[in-house]
Amino acid sequence: xxxxxxxxxxxxxxxxxxxxxxxxxxxxxxxxxxxxxxxxxxxxxxxxxxxxxxxxxxxxxxxxxxxxxxxxxxxxxxxxxxxxxxxxxxxxxxxxxxxxxxxxxxxxxxxxxxxxxxxxxxxxxxxxxxxxxxxxxxxxxxxxxxxxxxxxxxxxxxxxxxxxxxxxxxxxxxxxxxxxxxxxxxxxxxxxxxxxxxxxxxxxxxxxxxxxxxxxxxxxxxxxxxxxxxxxxxxxxxxxxxxxxxxxxxxxxxxxxxxxxxxxxxxxxxxxxxxxxxxxxxxxxxxxxxxxxxxxxxxxxxxxxxxxxxxxxxxxxxxxxxxxxxxxxxxxxxxxxxxxxxxxxxxxxxxxxxxxxxxxxxxxxxxxxx
Amino acid sequence: xxxxxxxxxxxxxxxxxxxxxxxxxxxxxxxxxxxxxxxxxxxxxxxxxxxxxxxxxxxxxxxxxxxxxxxxxxxxxxxxxxxxxxxxxxxxxxxxxxxxxxxxxxxxxxxxxxxxxxxxxxxxxxxxxxxxxxxxxxxxxxxxxxxxxxxxxxxxxxxxxxxxxxxxxxxxxxxxxxxxxxxxxxxxxxxxxxxxxxxxxxxxxxxxxxxxxxxxxxxxxxxxxxxxxxxxxxxxxxxxxxxxxxxxxxxxxxxxxxxxxxxxxxxxxxxxxxxxxxxxxxxxxxxxxxxxxxxxxxxxxxxxxxxxxxxxxxxxxxxxxxxxxxxxxxxxxxxxxxxxxxxxxxxxxxxxxxxxxxxxxxxxxxxxxxxxxxxxxxxxxxxxxxxxxxxxxxxxxxxxxxxxxxxxxxxxxxxxxxxxxxxxxxxxxxxxxxxxxxxxxxxxxxx
Numbered sequence: 060x061x062x063x064x065x066x067x068x069x070x071x072x073x074x075x076x077x078x079x080x081x082x083x084x085x086x087x088x089x090x091x092x093x094x095x096x097x098x099x100x101x102x103x104x105x106x107x108x109x110x111x112x113x114x115x116x117x118x119x120x121x122x123x124x125x126x127x128x129x130x131x132x133x134x135x136x137x138x139x140x141x142x143x144x145x146x147x148x149x150x151x152x153x154x155x156x157x158x159x160x161x162x163x164x165x166x167x168x169x170x171x172x173x174x175x176x177x178x179x180x181x182x183x184x185x186x187x188x189x190x191x192x193x194x195x196x197x198x199x200x201x202x203x204x205x206x207x208x209x210x211x212x213x214x215x216x217x218x219x220x221x222x223x224x225x226x227x228x229x230x231x232x233x234x235x236x237x238x239x240x241x242x243x244x245x246x247x248x249x250x251x252x253x254x255x256x257x258x259x260x261x262x263x264x265x266x267x268x269x270x271x272x273x274x275x276x277x278x279x280x281x282x283x284x285x286x287x288x289x290x291x292x293x294x295x296x297x298x299x300x301x302x303x304x305x306x307x308x309x310x311x312x313x314x315x316x317x318x319x320x321x322x323x324x325x326x327x328x329x330x331x332x333x334x335x336x337x338x339x340x341x342x343x344x345x346x347x348x349x350x351x352x353x354x355x356x357x358x359x360x361x362x363x364x365x366x367x368x369x370x371x372x373x374x375x376x377x378x379x380x381x382x383x384x385x386x387x388x389x390x391x392x393x394x395x396x397x398x399x400x401x402x403x404x405x406x407x408x409x410x411x412x413x414x415x416x417x418x419x420x421x422x423x424x425x426x427x428x429x
Numbered sequence: 430x431x432x433x434x435x436x437x438x439x440x441x442x443x444x445x446x447x448x449x450x451x452x453x454x455x456x457x458x459x460x461x462x463x464x465x466x467x468x469x470x471x472x473x474x475x476x477x478x479x480x481x482x483x484x485x486x487x488x489x490x491x492x493x494x495x496x497x498x499x500x501x502x503x504x505x506x507x508x509x510x511x512x513x514x515x516x517x518x519x520x521x522x523x524x525x526x527x528x529x530x531x532x533x534x535x536x537x538x539x540x541x542x543x544x545x546x547x548x549x550x551x552x553x554x555x556x557x558x559x560x561x562x563x564x565x566x567x568x569x570x571x572x573x574x575x576x577x578x579x580x581x582x583x584x585x586x587x588x589x590x591x592x593x594x595x596x597x598x599x600x601x602x603x604x605x606x607x608x609x610x611x612x613x614x615x616x617x618x619x620x621x622x623x624x625x626x627x628x629x630x631x632x633x634x635x636x637x638x639x640x641x642x643x644x645x646x647x648x649x650x651x652x653x654x655x656x657x658x659x660x661x662x663x664x665x666x667x668x669x670x671x672x673x674x675x676x677x678x679x680x681x682x683x684x685x686x687x688x689x690x691x692x693x694x695x696x697x698x699x700x701x702x703x704x705x706x707x708x709x710x711x712x713x714x715x716x717x718x719x720x721x722x723x724x725x726x727x728x729x730x731x732x733x734x735x736x737x738x739x740x741x742x743x744x745x746x747x748x749x750x751x752x753x754x755x756x757x758x759x760x761x762x763x764x765x766x767x768x769x770x771x772x773x774x775x776x777x778x779x780x781x782x783x784x785x786x787x788x789x790x791x792x793x794x795x796x797x798x799x800x801x802x803x804x805x806x807x808x809x810x811x812x813x814x815x816x817x818x819x820x821x822x823x824x825x826x827x828x829x830x831x832x833x834x835x836x837x838x839x840x841x842x843x844x845x846x847x848x849x850x851x852x853x854x855x856x857x858x859x860x861x862x863x864x865x866x867x868x869x870x871x872x873x874x875x876x
Contacts, residue, residue, distance in 0.1 A: 165722055165834070166834045168721075173833075174833070177840060178840065181840045181841070185844075185851075191858070192850050192851050202862065320726060320727065320730060321725060321727065322726070322727040326724075330836075330839050333836060334839065337843050
């Protein structure tokens with residue numbers, strides 16, 4: 060598999076450590092979170108395998124192109140529109156979470172609108188780049204940040220404050236019935252693969268996706284889920300974790316670099332996650348923009364050679380996310396994220412049937428041609 | 430048009446230039462006419478290879494065969510070509526109603542220069558010369574491949590310098606070659622003097638920050654890049670050449686990287702990349718830490734900075750801009766000044782200004798250290814064009830950092846990377862990680 064494929068999956072997983080995912084996981088720690096983690100990881104893997112196999116069968120073709128060939132118009136326009144909005148919301152939720160984080164921890168004196176606007180403006184133009192350029196950007200920024208990620212992980216696992224007894228105690232809850240919200244949040248971690256609906260354009264050659272590749276993805280996802288859930292518990296214990304809105308920021312603040320220029324790891328963590336959030340939003344919004352482009356034929360809307368269609372999208376994205384940033388509170392964000400994760404999980408499971416149908420139609424089309 | 434008429438037509442074009450010499454020679458049964466510009470040709474050669482044989486060879490036929498056998502011999506297909514030949518330093522010879530051009534160009538600028546911009550410790554110290562033919566001779570004698578192709582163009586309506594496009598036919602990136610040829614056709618400039626001008630002429634963008642072509646004066650670099658499939662543009666009279674397509678990493682390598690041992694060359698590369706990070710980010714980090722989030726760094730360190738800033742009446746970004754402004758002025762001034770005075774400028778600027786500014790409490794000591802660190806790390810970037818672009822990037826990041834602090838600095842840095850990735854240099858993405866493993870093409874596609 061191309062390395063770019065793994066970036067798509069990895070970025071989604073890593074970036075969601077700062078989103079509402081760990082909060083949801085930890086919220087249900089005594090109501091069946093641990094068993095749900097196992098179920099969620101497995102279901103996530105199923106989604107990854109099915110979506111990858113499907114898109115691998117049609118190298119270089121995006122999902123809209125496949126739909127055009129196999130489905131009636133009345134069916135795919137609403138579907139794509141719905142998917143585009145979903146991706147916009149996925150990006151926006153990361154954006155909002157990160158804006159709240161910045162206001163709370165790094166730059167409390169900057170007005171929230173200005174901060175949100177900076178984030179949006181710096182990302183939105185990148186979403187209109189070509190797909191390959193988006194992937195190259197991801198690669199370079201990821202490679203610059205990769206040493207820091209490794210450092211933080213090593214630091215976390217070797218820290219003296221990490222109490223493995225807490226983790227063992229938390230694991231005892233495995234016998235409870237799996238919690239639905241946790242399962243869907245867990246599945247959301249693996250949904251980076253769904254970005255292939257547009258990014259498949261880049262993979263013009265057929266890739267081999269066998270057991271080895273599946274093992275790699277499984278390892279990544281299990282390691283991420285384990286780290287996301289158990290490390291905060293190991294630092295804070297099962298009881299006091301419920302007082303935290305951002306468990307991972309608090310966790311990284313529990314680590315200290317005794318002899319380095321920067322003493323509190325939390326600032327390294329925050330700046331690192333600024334890059335990760337940037338990439339995550341870039342990926343999600345790129346897909347959203349491409350889908351919107353396809354649905355509304357934006358490149359054709361022009362006024363005196365100015366591509367108004369693009370301007371409309373930029374304005375819409377900016378205005379909608381700014382509105383959400385200003386109106387939402389942290390508690391609401393948490394609640395809505397929960398609903399959103401449920402929705403995405405159900406939707407992408409439902410879409411598996413659609414994929415099978417499309418694959419059959421495409422096969423039929425190919426056979427009739429020969 | 431007979432050859433006589435062509436000669437007359439060419440003479441008419443020049444009106445009454447004293448330097449244009451028209452000489453009919455007649456002896457026994459031999460008759461030739463020569464036409465040349467006195468100041469352009471090598472008169473000794475002319476004397477030795479045309480005048481002497483004229484008196485020694487007894488028949489006109491033999492003389493004609495002799496002329497055709499000369500290595501400098503060229504046919505004259507049309508009157509316009511003839512005019513060009515005369516202006517390039519050929520002697521036009523009319524014999525038996527035929528018109529020939531013999532190249533006796535006298536060039537006083539064909540000496541090979543020594544490197545002045547890209548100096549290295551290892552490797553050759555010789556650079557290109559000002560003469561196109563000498564340069565092509567240098568390249569050809571370093572690059573022994575029959576596929577090496579040289580195409581000539583005449584561009585620039587007024588001064589019409591000879592432009593050579595050099596590439597290896599087998600290795601060249603064809604899309605880039607076609608693009609460059611297409612754009613060369615479109616050039617409608619009046620005067621072209623130096624090859625660096627082409628980076629702007631061949632670029633349709635009005636605003637561009639990063640260079641899209643690589644400028645060099647080193648023959649070994651040219652050869653290395655020719656083998657890598659790049660296209661080289663040379664202009665007669667210019668000791669530098671342009672190479673395209675160029676990607677970001679080309680600007681971060683020196684030819685010396687290949688001459689060192691593995692570990693040393695990687696160490697130097699690492700140093701260079703750290704240098705570019707320091708140079709772009711350090712002023713921004715200072716602003717972000719001093720004015721926005723002092724809690725990021727360890728307490729003792731921030732206390733030192735705050736102590737050093739005691740008495741400084743400005744906010745940190747005014748301080749940074751103030752000091753950087755003078756540093757940039759100093760840089761710019763020391764380029765323009767004659768060598769004898771530039772040493773004084775460095776002393777006045779660096780030593781006196783630096784100490785006086787801190788004593789007058791207009792900037793902190795740490796600020797002076799940062800500015801000098803930044804200045805030094807700018808010089809680490811091996812190709813000058815990139816160093817200039819980086820200076821501007823740094824300025825942008827300072828502005829962003831002074832509005833949004835460290836978060837803004839990070840975002841700005843990410844945006845710069847995104848901008849770089851989005852740039853295209855003649856069909857090649859400007860910045861991307863390359864996969865050097867052989868046969869791994871399968872894993873990547875193009876969108």
